[in-house]
Amino acid sequence: MGGGGQQTEPGGSGGGGGGGSGGVFTWEEVQRHNHRTDQWLVIDRKVYNISDWARRHPGGIRVISHYAGEDATDAFRAFHPEPNFVRKFLKPLLIGELAPGEPNQDRKKNAALLQDFRALHESVEQAGLFKADFWFFWLHLGHILLLELGALGLLWTFGTGWVQTLLTAGLLATSQAQAGWLQHDFGHLSVFRTSRWNHLLHKFVIGHLKGASANWWNHRHFQHHAKPNIFSKDPDVNMLHTFVLGKTQPVEYGIKKLKYLPYNYQHQYFFLIGPPLLIPVYFHIQIVQTMISRRDWVDLLWSVTYYLRYFSCYIPLYGVLGSVALISFVRFLESHWFVWVTQMNHIPMEIEHERHQDWITMQLAATCNIEQSLFNDWFSGHLNFQIEHHLFPMMPRHNYWRVALQVRELCERHGVPYRVKGLWQGFTDIVSSLRTSGDLWLDAYLHK
Known part of the structure; x- marks a missing residue:
């Protein structure tokens, strides 16, 4: 549960990318999904389940998996010359967003x-x-x-x-x-x-x-x-x-x-x-x-x-x-x-x-x-x-x-x-x- 919202996990903790985008999550919940077959990350406060899609990532599975369980906003902007175009591929992976009471950054960033x-x-x-x-x-x-x-x-x-x-x-x-x-x-x-x-x-x-x-x-x-x-x-x-x-x-x-x-x-x-x-x-x-x-x-x-x-x-x-x-x-x-x-x-x-x-x-x-x-x-x-x-x-x-x-x-x-x-x-x-x-x-x- 995060910030008064209800947590949803489309496709299960290690499942596919899409299925819904109404989840509200805390940083603690996002950070739990940092395993090889269960990976979430955050970009501009949006939460994405990349567990299956990471294997198809054009930049390679490892570079995106290194940010599993944390905020990847700045890395996303650093590596993508056309971020709006890339967001079209992210859209099916969207499962929710950070709860309103959660800070913009995880941990002590x-x-x-x-x-x-x-x-x-x-x-x-x-x-x-x-x-x-x-x-x-x-x-x-x-x-x-x-x-x-x-x-x-x-x-x-x-x-x-x-x-x-x-x-x-x-x-x-x-x-x-x-x-x-x-x-x-x-x-x-x-x-x-x-x-x-x-x-x-x-x-x-x-x-x-x-x-x-x-x-x-x-x-x-x-x-x-x-x-x-x-x-x-x-x-x-x-x-x-x-x-x-x-x-x-x-x-x-x-x-x-x-x-x-x-x-x-x-x-x-x-x-x-x-x-x-x-x-x-x-x-x-x-x-x-x-x-x-x-x-x-x-x-x-x-x-x-x-x-x-x-x-x-x-x-x-x-x-x-x-x-x-x-x-x-x-x-x-x-x-x-x-x-x-x-x-x-x-x-x-x-x-x-x-x-x-x-x-x-x-x-x-x-x-x-x-x-x-x-x-x-x-x-x-x-x-x-x-x-x-x-x-x-x-x-x-x-x-x-x-x-x-x-x-x-x-x-x-x-x-x-x-x-x-x-x-x-x-x-x-x-x-x-x-x-x-x-x-x-x-x-x-x-x-x-």
């Missing part, structure tokens, strides 16, 4: 902070900051293609000596890294007016220019944005027992006497198995396994076109084994670039179990910014504005700097830490945070 954030969201949307500059992304794509052509032209012009090969590998690694940032853009936002063309362009960049899978990336990355640095919900902090992160996990491992690796040395072996191996080994194996196990033949075909293009260009110059060695070295270089840039914003931040924080508090706890400069913007694909990117994932990156000051003022007004550091400090903080976590593990392992 900061309602005043969210109210101001939503007002900011509306103001930047009205200012047109969610509209992508078509030419910005076409020019970026052009500079990637020029890097690819420059690498090949260097070899055909000057031969395949060691100097030329190293320069070629550097150019190819740079083009791969920049293509990674570009596919990241197309995975988040709409550059074209039709979703069909955006979808096709994303497939082209991540598939044909990088040899990876768009669906694999979407499956991982949207979970990361929905619940960043949350164990069991953010795949980016699933280290498969290779590292222990944050302040809580190391102590838990230590108390349980778990020692898959000597974690007190993880800040050292990070240099051996982190940056060098993530893309060439772990990601490569995972991408292929995912495409085959899910029978994602479209993404597999796009990936094959990348390797056909690459080997047709470089086998005449290096032969089969030489071409394999070159692409392996390129992946090795790209992997270092990727790990340092993506992890400087997250690993040194709070990494915890689910605490059901409000959208802005959760994102600010898990992210930090790197100082702006022309080099930092280019080197990181504008992910030096990680805070703004996480708060507004559909905002094109060329507009992050336009909203950064307003976000900082909002955080200061509500006492939310807004962290900015230099690029080198961001890199060194990765290592120091791993060392701190390793020391916490060792202390708990030996003394608790």
Whole structure:
């Protein structure tokens, strides 16, 4: 019973989506429906039963299930460019609303902070900051293609000596890294007016220019944005027992006497198995396994076109084994670039179990910014504005700097830490945070 109304549960506690929309619920009642086969969530005070429909969710079952039993209003707005259109699919799932006496937010979420954030969201949307500059992304794509052509032209012009090969590998690694940032853009936002063309362009960049899978990336990355640095919900902090992160996990491992690796040395072996191996080994194996196990033949075909293009260009110059060695070295270089840039914003931040924080508090706890400069913007694909990117994932990156000051003022007004550091400090903080976590593990392992 909630707020004087009568509770109704169409279809049962774990049943289908529809059947009625007259239920009145308390937050306590909503929070009970957070199990794998029984999931409710709240958007703008409306209560939806997504238990069956979650499996058909276009963004994947996990990203929507992470919000089962709580308010998902801000996540819903963050990931859907046309919320009114998406609400048509939600309508059959509507089972009621929050009782009039219930607060807008569940648990201890900061309602005043969210109210101001939503007002900011509306103001930047009205200012047109969610509209992508078509030419910005076409020019970026052009500079990637020029890097690819420059690498090949260097070899055909000057031969395949060691100097030329190293320069070629550097150019190819740079083009791969920049293509990674570009596919990241197309995975988040709409550059074209039709979703069909955006979808096709994303497939082209991540598939044909990088040899990876768009669906694999979407499956991982949207979970990361929905619940960043949350164990069991953010795949980016699933280290498969290779590292222990944050302040809580190391102590838990230590108390349980778990020692898959000597974690007190993880800040050292990070240099051996982190940056060098993530893309060439772990990601490569995972991408292929995912495409085959899910029978994602479209993404597999796009990936094959990348390797056909690459080997047709470089086998005449290096032969089969030489071409394999070159692409392996390129992946090795790209992997270092990727790990340092993506992890400087997250690993040194709070990494915890689910605490059901409000959208802005959760994102600010898990992210930090790197100082702006022309080099930092280019080197990181504008992910030096990680805070703004996480708060507004559909905002094109060329507009992050336009909203950064307003976000900082909002955080200061509500006492939310807004962290900015230099690029080198961001890199060194990765290592120091791993060392701190390793020391916490060792202390708990030996003394608790």
